[in-house]
Each structure stands twice: as C-alpha cells, then as structure tokens.
Amino acid sequence: MTLFKLVSFLAGYVVVIVRGSSPERLINMASTRGIWLWNIKWVNQESIMASIRLSGLRPLRHIARETGCRFSIEHRLGLPFFISKMRRRKTMVAGAVLFLALLYMLSSFVWLIDVTGNTTVKDSQILKVARQAGLSVGVLKWNLDTAGVEEAIQDNLSKVSWAGVSVKGTRVIVEIVEKKMPPEGVDHNPAHIVARKEGLLKEILVLKGHPAVEEGQTVSKGQVLISGVIPPPELNEETDPPQSSEEDGKLTGEGQSQYVHAQGIVRARVWYDGYSEVPLVEKITRRTGAEVSRIRIKIGDKEIILSGPEKIPFKEYEPSIHTKRLPAWRNINIPVEINTERYVELKSFRVQRTLTQARDIALKNALKDAKKRIPENAPIVNRKVERVEAGHGGANVAGVNVVRVKVTIETIEEIGIEKTFKP
16 A cells, blocks of 8 residues: 555646545446546535546546546646646745755764763863864864874874774764773881770781781770781891892891881771760750841931831740841941841740660760761671660750660771881
8 A cells, every 4th residue: 555655656646526426336337447536525415526547537537528427626736747847936946056065064064072981181181182183173074184183183192092083973082991090109118007996906918127016915096917027037057138129118227126117908807986875855946937137227326217116926936137237337347237138037945855865865966976976987886785774864954864885886897098208
C-alpha cells in the first residue's frame, strides 16, 4: 500500500466527486476497464467521492458520458501539481534554494569548541594553542587540519600526553589526556615521626629510622615514635664501618649516629569522651511569629518615636536594634542617631520528659560531642556508654533533676606526623 501511494504521488492524482442517478454504475464500469479508483465514499444519495490517477482521468470522461453522470475535480495532488505550482511561484522557490544554500554554508563552519578530559591544564591554554594551529570559532571545517592541531597541543603543552580533535557537525571536540606527573622528590632532611595525640600503640611499621616505642605502649602528644637518629652498629673486626649515603641520610663520622628522614606507619587506639546532661523538666522559649517594628530618633537626651508603638506589646520578646549616627562635620560630633528596632514575641513553656526520653536525648548529644573531635576517616571500633540516673543538680543545671550520659568512643588512627630536627 505504501508503494501504491508513492507511485500515485509521483504520477499525480485527483479527488473527484461523481454526480448522477447511478454513480455506482460509473464506478463498476471504470473498474472493469482497468481504471483504478480508491478512497471511495458516498457524499450523499446521488454523489460519490473517489481518488483517481491523472492517467485515468480521460477514460473516466467517456464512461461518465455513457452512464449519464458528470464529475468535478475537488483536489489536485501529487508531484506534477506541486511542480506546476512552484513554476508559478519562482520567488518562493528562489528563496527556498537560497535558504538551503545559506544553511549549507553555515553548517560548513565551526561554531562550538568543547574541551574534555583536562583537570590541571586550563581550557584557555588549550584553546590558545589550538587557535594558533588554526582551530577557532568561525573557521571552515574543510580548512581545519585536525592532525596539526593535535600535534601542536602535544608539542606546546608539556602536561598533555595525548590530544584528539574530532568534528561533529558544527561542533569540534578536543579530547585531552594529561600526563601523570611523578611525585616530588623525597625530603632527605632529618626528621622524627612524633605522636600528634595520646594513644595506645597497636601497630608500628618502621620504613626508615629507629623505633623509639613498642606496640602496647601508651604514648603522649609530641612523643617520638620513630626516631630519625639511627644509633651506630656495634663494630668488630668482621664488621665494616658504616658508609655515608646521601639517599639514606647523613653520617656524622665513622661509628657515629646516622641522621635520616624517618618514615613509617604508626597506628594507635585513641579514645574520645562525650558528655551531656538533659533536665527532666525544662523551660523552653520559642518565637511565636508575631513581631513589631518601630523607628526612633534620638537627639541628645531626647527621643522621638517616628513610627511604631510606644510600648512593646509583648511580655517576652527578642529585640534587634540597628543604629545609624550622623557623620561628624568638621570634627564636630552631631548627637543625632536613628534607631530601627524589631521586636519578636517569645513564649516560654515547660517541657517535661520521661527518663527514657531524657536518656535518648542525652545519649544523642553526648555522641555528637565526642564525634566532632574524631577525624573523618577514623574507624570506630568500640563505644562505651555510661548512664547516670536522674539526680539533683548538675554541672550546668542546678536545682533540677537531670539525666547525665557519658560516652567513650574508641578508634584506630594513624597518629604519626613528621617533625624535622637539626643534628
């Protein structure tokens, strides 16, 4: 059916309305003589609408005479009629051709350049080198030497190991692969590894230097864990004297201590305490949402209310006052100031908690208090909670019953930090 429609469009066809006493007789005679009609439907009792190709239009006239019918053309469709219409509208055809030519010409230029894959090298640096190599917005695509641009980027930017330039429509994509820069040279200045905080040593691995502590030992902040001073080996007749090495450290002399930049891993168990107490009965103040504002001007000792109430209509409120003073004139202070005041109503009410509610809140606050001092990536290996039942008074709340909770969190952390020293 699709092929039939395509052939009909190329050959051209018309939609006709057949009128007469027996239009169905015309349809039957046309069918027997090989004239193809389709989309046949009744318009009324004496009229039928149908589609017919141009080649069958002349034979249909003879059949119409024989059957006493007449027909009229309602629509002319297909390629021949379209071409005929375009011949009469030369200006529109010329405009369409011009538009297509302009569209083709515009699509021949580069209008967008995207740079991907770069992290350390800036887009502006890459685009500058690419522009020098002939790639810029507005350049003709067929004048673009992509291989030359790739080579220029690799030659002029030392941090780029590979560059690829691809053209997709009016867009050019510059793909960058950056070089992995080698790590900076190792510091050979003498240094110890010391403890940055107190803890109980769990593991010590010496890569360079001399161990100053043992596993299971409690250390304090600043204590040397791995010493950068290596004591001299015990010399005998079969032992060669130590040799100085610029890579490993400095030797003060034959049979003397060697100074190195200590390296190693020191992990320790570290404990953090958190404490919180929550009253069973507490007075809480909250904003109600009501507020008033007023503006006062003060001249010397006198005050004048420019707008707002004379008295604050709230029993409890939270004030916010913004003061502006007139600037001094010739070193003379002008005693005039304008106060913009805002008062937000507060309402106090009593909150009564059960022991369970108070314990839960105190535990949450104590954990928060302890965790705020724990390093972000430190694994928590143990947690100890010490609950104290409601009592009279407290560190922060006096004269009321409170629930106190103490939490101790144990972590495993790398506690070693480098500390240089002079031999």
